[in-house]
Structures are given as C-alpha cells and as structure tokens.
Amino acid sequence: MRKQGVVLFAGLLLAVSGVLAGTECSGELKKWHKVTLTFDGPEVSESDDYNPFMNYRLNVTFSHTASGKEYVVPGYFAADGNAGNTSAAKGNQWRAHFAPDETGEWSYAVDFRRGKWTAVSTKPKTGESGQFMDGERGSFSIAASDKRYPDFRARGRLQYVGGHYLKLAESGEYFLKIGPDAPENFLSYAEFDGTFHHDGHKDELVKTWEAHLKDFKAGDPGWKEGKGKAIIGALNYLASEGLNSVSFLTMNIGGDDQNVFPYVDYNTWDRFDCSKLDQWETVFAHAQQLGLFLHFKMMEWENQGLLDNGAVGALTKLYYRELIARFGHHLALNWNVCEESGEWGKPDSIRTPPQETPERLACAQRLFEQDPYGHHRVIHNGKWFDDLLGPDSQYTGPSLQTGKPDFSQVHGSVLGLREASAKAGKPWAVSCDEPGDASYSLAPDEKDPDGVNHFNARKNALWGTFMAGGWGVEWYFGYKWPHSDLSCQDYRSRDRFWDCCRHLLEFFKASGVPYWEMAPDDQLVSKGYCLAKPGEAYMAYVPEGGTVEVELANGNYTVKWFDPRNGGVLQDGSTAVVKGGRSVNIGSAPAEPAKDWVALIRKK
Incomplete structure (x- = not known):
C-alpha cells in the first residue's frame, strides 16, 4: 500500500528526475524540510520470527554535489507506509528521512543489508545484500525554504558550535x-x-489531554480521522x-x-x-x-x-x-x-x-x-x-x-x-x-x-x-x-x-545585546546577578529592588530598565546616563522600587 502524500516518480518532475521508479520521494523538496525516500523492500511483520528490526539495516548516503557534504542516514521498516492511520504491523515499505542543509542537487546511494544483528553492526558489508533497493542511486534538487519564524524550517538546524550557546544554522540566531x-x-x-x-x-x-482540546485549530494534523487533537492542542497552547x-x-x-x-x-x-x-x-x-x-x-x-x-x-x-x-x-x-x-x-x-x-x-x-x-x-x-x-x-x-x-x-x-x-x-x-x-x-x-x-x-x-x-x-x-x-x-x-x-x-x-558574547560576573554588581561584555554592555538583575552599583569600564553608558514581572518595553529610571571607570550607582527603577528589575547598561 502506498502512503498518502506528494508522490513524485522518475521523469515526472525535474526536481526528482534522478529518483528511480518504484521509489517514492515525498515531502517538500526544500532546504531544511523533511524529504522522505520510501522503498519497496521485503514484506515483513513486526512479529516475524526473523526480526526485521534487528536483522535488516537500511542506510542512505546523501551527498551534496556543490559542497561535497555527505550524510549517512539510517532508515527503518515502515510497515505499509501509512501505519499511523491504518495501524498496520506488516508491509513492504522501508523509509529514510533527510533534512537537507543546502539548496541544489543532492544524490543518494542506498545500502540495504540482511543478516543476524546487521542493524547494530558498524561493519560496512555486514551480513549480505538485502537485495530490493540495495545499491540504488538517484538524485533530486532542493529549493530554498518558504517558511517563516517561528517554524524551525525557516531558521535551520540548532547546533552546538563549541561554546555556551546553541546556534541556528540558517538564521544565525542563538537560541x-x-x-x-x-x-x-x-x-x-x-x-x-x-x-x-x-x-x-x-x-x-x-x-487524554482533554483540557487542551479547545486549543486544537482547524487544519492542524492528526491521525485516523480525528485522533490526536488534544495533544496537538497542548502544543498549540x-x-x-x-x-x-x-x-x-x-x-x-x-x-x-x-x-x-x-x-x-x-x-x-x-x-x-x-x-x-x-x-x-x-x-x-x-x-x-x-x-x-x-x-x-x-x-x-x-x-x-x-x-x-x-x-x-x-x-x-x-x-x-x-x-x-x-x-x-x-x-x-x-x-x-x-x-x-x-x-x-x-x-x-x-x-x-x-x-x-x-x-x-x-x-x-x-x-x-x-x-x-x-x-x-x-x-x-x-x-x-x-x-x-x-x-x-x-x-x-x-x-x-x-x-x-x-x-x-x-x-x-x-x-x-x-x-x-x-x-x-x-x-x-x-x-x-x-x-x-x-x-x-x-x-x-x-x-x-x-x-x-x-x-x-x-x-x-x-x-x-x-x-x-x-x-x-x-x-x-x-x-x-x-x-x-x-x-x-x-x-x-x-x-x-x-x-x-x-x-x-x-x-x-x-x-539587541549580544548575550552570547557576554559572561557572568556577579562581582561587578553590589547585589544580584550580572552578565557583562565589559566596556560594551552589562545586564544586572536586581532581585529585591533598591539601588545597585555596577563596576563599569571607562566611557559613558545609557541606563534602561526592564520589568521582569510584567514585561513591556525598556523604561527610563532615575538616571539616564552614567560615567564609567569605577563602581557607579545607576539610580533606581522607574516604579515599584522594592520589586525585582533588570537594568540594561550600554556604551553610548
């Protein structure tokens, strides 16, 4: 049984002109989107004596022509290809998902192995060929994404980049x-x-997540003609x-x-x-x-x-x-x-x-x-x-x-x-x-x-x-x-x-403060917490209110205040500008001086 969705066969569209007949390429062929290859493979069941999860290994290598990037992506047994809606436990559909990080042409090569324990083996030629799609090669072309914030497909993959903050690859924003x-x-x-x-x-x-059923929206996804609404609603909330x-x-x-x-x-x-x-x-x-x-x-x-x-x-x-x-x-x-x-x-x-x-x-x-x-x-x-x-x-x-x-x-x-x-x-x-x-x-x-x-x-x-x-x-x-x-x-x-x-x-x-370039240094403030890029910007969280002194590098600095209880725009306090080079009293917050406030101090 073929799954529902966008089905693109060889020769039908230029974008997937290199995908072989019998292989289904689905999803939006765009950067950062999920592209799925579904193959006709061996007919098996979740309960077969010969365990299809442990004894078959599907890997697909995706290569980007222009950059030389290469990803070896594991695949899996997908029953009839539509199991979320049919509850199928058997079938001949085998699948791999890929999220391309470049536009242009991508090629793929399929490695499908069969044998005891092949799924957990790192040996390249473990077991024997699983036949069917083993050795298949093809290509497809990826366009730019058309999604918008906050969808991560507009922002790219979140990556550890060797520092204290994670960064989104497309937008360049820290998260x-x-x-x-x-x-x-x-x-x-x-x-x-x-x-x-x-x-x-x-x-x-x-x-049941029943309390969030009211948060489900028309057009939201689900399965089996109406299931999943409440848990989807919880995410919406x-x-x-x-x-x-x-x-x-x-x-x-x-x-x-x-x-x-x-x-x-x-x-x-x-x-x-x-x-x-x-x-x-x-x-x-x-x-x-x-x-x-x-x-x-x-x-x-x-x-x-x-x-x-x-x-x-x-x-x-x-x-x-x-x-x-x-x-x-x-x-x-x-x-x-x-x-x-x-x-x-x-x-x-x-x-x-x-x-x-x-x-x-x-x-x-x-x-x-x-x-x-x-x-x-x-x-x-x-x-x-x-x-x-x-x-x-x-x-x-x-x-x-x-x-x-x-x-x-x-x-x-x-x-x-x-x-x-x-x-x-x-x-x-x-x-x-x-x-x-x-x-x-x-x-x-x-x-x-x-x-x-x-x-x-x-x-x-x-x-x-x-x-x-x-x-x-x-x-x-x-x-x-x-x-x-x-x-x-x-x-x-x-x-x-x-x-x-x-x-x-x-x-x-x-x-607009580059917090990813700042470091904590509570010794710079007379009370509370401080995050600073000395000489450029300082944040001071003052938990119990009142006045606070901040040790500032040389220069003149503006002082603004943020209300962490109620949000809103930055506000003016009692002091608009201070001169650094020493420990400076930055004045008091604009209201409710006994409550917690955040001071933002920036070089003029």
Missing part, C-alpha cells in the same frame, strides 16, 4: 530555551496506538504562551509511569510499534513548526540498566538507531541519555544496574557516531558531571537538576558547570531542566496565591539561569502538587508563570 519539563509522561496519551493502555502497568496514568520547548520521556518501562515506550509491548525491547511511532512523528513535526524544541529523554533513573545492563549493547544500539532514523531529521532537539543518571539516592531503591562513567561516556559516543546531524547531547544528574567533562567526552552539555524548594541552588550550579566545562577544554551549553525540589518545585497558579513560589522561581531559577550564562530552563511540577510531573494534563495550571518566561525571552530578543 534560548524555556518550556515545561513536566509531565515526563507527555507521550502517555490515550489516542496513540499500542498495548500500554491496558497492559496492567499503571494504566490509570494514561492521559505552549506556543501561544511564547514558550519554545517541550520535554518527554521516550521510554519509561520500570519507571514512575510505565506507559511510554517505542516497542510493541512492555516486555519486548527489540521490536518497534510502527503505527505508534508514526503518530509520535505527527506530534513532533507539529511542535517543530510551532518553534518548539524537542527534549528527548531516552532513559530514566529506574531503567538506566534495563537494556544491556546499562552498557551500549545490541538493544541500546537498536533503540538509538530507531529514534535517530525516525526523528533525527528534526531541526531543534537534544538527546538526553538518561534522566537522573548514575548511582545516587537510596542504595536499595534502584531497580536496574546504575550506569558508571564508562557506560555514561559510551552512550554519548554511540549517539555521536550514529546521529548524522550531530544534535546536542546531554545527560541528567543523579551522579554529578565531573567524569564527563573535557574534549574526549562527546557530551555537549548537562541537563541540570537541583534540589532546593526555593530554587536557590540554580544560579551557582549553572555558573559552576559553565566554568568547569570551559576549564576542562570543552565549553558546555548549560540548561537547568529540573529546578527546585521533587516534592514541589513550580506551583500551580492556584496554589501560589501570595506569589512567593513564583517569585522564587523567577528570581532564582529563571533569571538565575540566564544571568549565569545558561541557555535554557525547563520547569518541573512537584509530585505533591495537583497537575504534577505524572498527573498534569493541563499546562494552563501554570498559566500565570508562563508570562514571566515569555517576558524574559522577549527581553533578550528585543534588547
């Missing part, structure tokens, strides 16, 4: 990330295919609030929820559910079009040793391969090896073998080798990050968790990791993805009537992260709150706080 870290079981959704709804493993935690990321576990077997996994069932770890993963792709693609970064959390503390006892063996390699093959073409994402990684906490409570330094390093190494696009690679604590620093490690950043209910650890922890990574010879992009404590962290609006929790979150975690030179914050929902890390089905539960997050992103974007 600051804010969104929910919770619920971790975002993908535990009743309208996805699969056995998880009724397998006896915490079925009561499966979500996040984007409407000005947030730009969403986080989720892709495997929580043995964990707190136990309803999210890519497999055909809870106890089978080498066969994937083709239809469910097609449906995941619909959700992820919509998120990227909305400008939402995808935080893939691939394991968690309880199951870090589930596959291969924590080593990078056949099951782990297969798991990584399938996720990369299906979702690696997306432009803005990170692979998080494990939430709460390593040995920590109560010694008798861990359910699988904890990963030690060799396993932790090996996971990042495998992702580095397997992912053709080089996406950002992170890991979460548990065990601290000291053993993962330096140029020999393939991690490009940490996913930080803290443990204080007032978020007071965040600023110092982000600052310490930024400095330690630079000192070790490989600067990391640092994100605090679970600020606060396990019990409470970010309160629902209704549970914070006096605003104390949200003030501490705004002061210590939100501004505390970015003023320490971090690139992102994601918000954990403590398990003692309603709408918790497991139970949340309504992102509006923190609606009031999302405004503070949007205000920060708007400030950094509108200020």
Whole structure:
C-alpha cells in the first residue's frame, strides 16, 4: 500500500528526475524540510520470527554535489507506509528521512543489508545484500525554504558550535530555551496506538489531554480521522504562551509511569510499534513548526540498566538507531541519555544496574557516531558531571537538576558547570531542566496565591539561569502538587508563570545585546546577578529592588530598565546616563522600587 502524500516518480518532475521508479520521494523538496525516500523492500511483520528490526539495516548516503557534504542516514521498516492511520504491523515499505542543509542537487546511494544483528553492526558489508533497493542511486534538487519564524524550517538546524550557546544554522540566531519539563509522561496519551493502555502497568496514568482540546485549530494534523487533537492542542497552547520547548520521556518501562515506550509491548525491547511511532512523528513535526524544541529523554533513573545492563549493547544500539532514523531529521532537539543518571539516592531503591562513567561516556559516543546531524547531547544528574567533562567526552552539555524548594541552588550550579566545562577544554551549553525540589518545585497558579513560589522561581531559577550564562530552563511540577510531573494534563495550571518566561525571552530578543558574547560576573554588581561584555554592555538583575552599583569600564553608558514581572518595553529610571571607570550607582527603577528589575547598561 502506498502512503498518502506528494508522490513524485522518475521523469515526472525535474526536481526528482534522478529518483528511480518504484521509489517514492515525498515531502517538500526544500532546504531544511523533511524529504522522505520510501522503498519497496521485503514484506515483513513486526512479529516475524526473523526480526526485521534487528536483522535488516537500511542506510542512505546523501551527498551534496556543490559542497561535497555527505550524510549517512539510517532508515527503518515502515510497515505499509501509512501505519499511523491504518495501524498496520506488516508491509513492504522501508523509509529514510533527510533534512537537507543546502539548496541544489543532492544524490543518494542506498545500502540495504540482511543478516543476524546487521542493524547494530558498524561493519560496512555486514551480513549480505538485502537485495530490493540495495545499491540504488538517484538524485533530486532542493529549493530554498518558504517558511517563516517561528517554524524551525525557516531558521535551520540548532547546533552546538563549541561554546555556551546553541546556534541556528540558517538564521544565525542563538537560541534560548524555556518550556515545561513536566509531565515526563507527555507521550502517555490515550489516542496513540499500542498495548500500554491496558497492559496492567499503571494504566490509570494514561492521559487524554482533554483540557487542551479547545486549543486544537482547524487544519492542524492528526491521525485516523480525528485522533490526536488534544495533544496537538497542548502544543498549540505552549506556543501561544511564547514558550519554545517541550520535554518527554521516550521510554519509561520500570519507571514512575510505565506507559511510554517505542516497542510493541512492555516486555519486548527489540521490536518497534510502527503505527505508534508514526503518530509520535505527527506530534513532533507539529511542535517543530510551532518553534518548539524537542527534549528527548531516552532513559530514566529506574531503567538506566534495563537494556544491556546499562552498557551500549545490541538493544541500546537498536533503540538509538530507531529514534535517530525516525526523528533525527528534526531541526531543534537534544538527546538526553538518561534522566537522573548514575548511582545516587537510596542504595536499595534502584531497580536496574546504575550506569558508571564508562557506560555514561559510551552512550554519548554511540549517539555521536550514529546521529548524522550531530544534535546536542546531554545527560541528567543523579551522579554529578565531573567524569564527563573535557574534549574526549562527546557530551555537549548537562541537563541540570537541583534540589532546593526555593530554587536557590540554580544560579551557582549553572555558573559552576559553565566554568568547569570551559576549564576542562570543552565549553558546555548549560540548561537547568529540573529546578527546585521533587516534592514541589513550580506551583500551580492556584496554589501560589501570595506569589512567593513564583517569585522564587523567577528570581532564582529563571533569571538565575540566564544571568549565569545558561541557555535554557525547563520547569518541573512537584509530585505533591495537583497537575504534577505524572498527573498534569493541563499546562494552563501554570498559566500565570508562563508570562514571566515569555517576558524574559522577549527581553533578550528585543534588547539587541549580544548575550552570547557576554559572561557572568556577579562581582561587578553590589547585589544580584550580572552578565557583562565589559566596556560594551552589562545586564544586572536586581532581585529585591533598591539601588545597585555596577563596576563599569571607562566611557559613558545609557541606563534602561526592564520589568521582569510584567514585561513591556525598556523604561527610563532615575538616571539616564552614567560615567564609567569605577563602581557607579545607576539610580533606581522607574516604579515599584522594592520589586525585582533588570537594568540594561550600554556604551553610548
């Protein structure tokens, strides 16, 4: 069965004049867009004795004629090619996705192998030829994208570029990330295919996302003639609030929820559910079009040793391969090896073998080798990050968790990791993805009537992260709150706080200050936090209000103020211009002097 969509055969259009008959090239043939090659291959089933996931390997090498760029992209078994709508578990369709980063002509060459364990082998000629499309070559032409901000197809791939911030390849902009870290079981959704709804493993935690059904819009994607509206609506809501990321576990077997996994069932770890993963792709693609970064959390503390006892063996390699093959073409994402990684906490409570330094390093190494696009690679604590620093490690950043209910650890922890990574010879992009404590962290609006929790979150975690030179914050929902890390089905539960997050992103974007060239230096201010490019620009966050002194390099500087509680434009305070060369009192904020404010001081 051929899938629905744009079908372009050899000779039909110049753009795909080099694609052979019997191979389908679909998608918009434009820079940064998903281009899909679908091949007629062997007729197999998810449940075949001869495992089609482990015993076939499809790789497609894409080469750009003008630049010489080359990407070896893993492919996958796609059942009937339309499994998200048909729930098919068998078929003869095999598929590879590619996101080209250049216009002009691209050629492709297919390598399709067959044999025991071929999918996880790095040997070029492992097994034997799988026949069918093996050896096929073709070409197609790519035009410029026609998409607009915030769609990542207008902005390009988000890349680690050797510094403390990630950069979008097309627009050249640096990216600051804010969104929910919770619920971790975002993908535990009743309208996805699969056995998880009724397998006896915490079925009561499966979500409907009903509160966000009203956020679905006409023309939004879905599957099976109307399914998926509520989870798509949840993404729409996040984007409407000005947030730009969403986080989720892709495997929580043995964990707190136990309803999210890519497999055909809870106890089978080498066969994937083709239809469910097609449906995941619909959700992820919509998120990227909305400008939402995808935080893939691939394991968690309880199951870090589930596959291969924590080593990078056949099951782990297969798991990584399938996720990369299906979702690696997306432009803005990170692979998080494990939430709460390593040995920590109560010694008798861990359910699988904890990963030690060799396993932790090996996971990042495998992702580095397997992912053709080089996406950002992170890991979460548990065990601290000291053993993962330096140029020999393939991690490009940490996913930080803290443990204080007032978020007071965040600023110092982000600052310490930024400095330690630079000192070790490989600067990391640092994100605090679970600020606060396990019990409470970010309160629902209704549970914070006096605003104390949200003030501490705004002061210590939100501004505390970015003023320490971090690139992102994601918000954990403590398990003692309603709408918790497991139970949340309504992102509006923190609606009031999302405004503070949007205000920060708007400030950094509108200020025009090159924060990526600035460094944290709190010693330059008499109180609060400071981010500075000495002699050019300084930001000072003043958490408790009042006056502040800033040590400025020689020159004259303008002083403007930003309200982090209510947002808006930059405002004039009591002093418009100050002279540097010493520690200078920059005056007071324009109103509510006891509240938190941000001062922006720029060279005239």
